[in-house]
Amino acid sequence: MNFETLMAPLYYASILSLLSVGITLSYMTTKVFNFAHVRYATVAAYFAAATMLSLVVHYHITLNSSVRTLGGMRYILPLPGWIYAVGFIVASIVGGLVSILLYYAVLKPLERRGLSPLALMISTLGFDFLLVAFLFIFMSEKPIINLAAKASSLIGAVNFASLGLDFADEYIYIGNSMIRGSVLGALILAVVVTIVLTFLTRKTKLGVMMRSSIENPNLALVLGINVDRVFAIAWFIAGLIAGMAGFLMLFGTSFLKFISPTSPYNSIVVSVFAGAIVGGIFNVEGSIGGGFLIGLIEKLFVPWLAAVMNAPGLIKYNKVFSMFAVALTLLFIPEGLASIRFRRFRRKTTGGEI
DSSP states (O other), rough: OOHHHHHHHHHHHHHHHHHHHHHHHHHOOOOOOOOOHHHHHHHHHHHHHHHHHHHHHHHTOOOOOOEEEEETEEOOOOSSSHHHHHHHHHHHHHHHHHHHHHHIIIIIHHHTTTTOHHHHHHHHHHHHHHHHHHHHHHHHHHHHHHHHHHHHGTTTOOOOHHHHHHHHOOOEEEEETEEEEEHHHHHHHHHHHHHHHHEEEEEEEHHHHHHHHHOOOHHHHHHTTHHHHHHHHHHHHHHHHHHHHHHHHOOOTSSSSSSTTTTTTHHHHHHHHHHHHHHHHHHHHHHHHHHHHHHIIIIHHHHHHHHHOGGGGGGGGGHHHHHHHHHHHHOOOOTTTTHHHHHHHHHHHHOOOO
8 A cells, every 4th residue: 555545535624624623623722523624624625715816816927837846855736835825714714603603602602591501512513504504605605606716727726616615736756656635734734733732721821711711610710810801712722723624624525525605514524523532632643643543544544444345335335434533532532542551550650550
């Protein structure tokens, strides 16, 4: 098995890991499963694509298919690098802002009225429906349609029909192997996010305040910590990371379904929640690992098992294996895979007592 074969599973797993960590962050702070979280990525993808497409049309940018060389590696970058950078920034900010909107406009008012966590969870589902309605309105607006018509010369770089967005990917050649730049970028981004979040939660003042607010909000208030603001920052970070995942989705239509108001949300939402639960719903690093594990199970293990069993139809039921992983986790390690490391550490430091 070469790296080219692993590209789709690694890309898919990286996106799941980025989205799973947001589920964990929002649940740790408010004890509410946010069903609208994955939709942040779709909204961010729309805004990033519209921004990038506007820049391409405004500056009359044409596709570049020539091979360049950098550090001994050959690569193809269809659009100027700054176009991708702008799209990434827009997607990240939009994801964060949508998350903050849900927190302050929906959850906080309902929480002040004394609604239960279950009711708050249902309210996130209602907000998700609102986002879907917004996306359908967005795709029907004439300026967007006219913008797509002007970009008709970019067919192959941008597929904007019915807002099925598919920006051409960059390709990197290492020797005789061709690697999709989005796959490499997704892997690097997942690693960077893990390192940054670990440092943020364990080594910074904000991280101390966040952990204090999560463990005992009342005591944190007595100590002068603005718990509401700390939770809002956590939700913004969760949305920010979801926006990054949404930007990556623009390049993965061969791995994921086309971006639309209801997809790829409908195809990955179960997997994202599975990753958060398997990794550890109270552990940020664990949720990233859990999302990665679920992605590899669905896109690597299940196809391999289908090939071994000579049952290609088994691939359609890859979500069943995700749910099986969740069931095993809840039965044997309810705190998630991340808790295994802590248990082992505590045995060493306490002489075998838990």
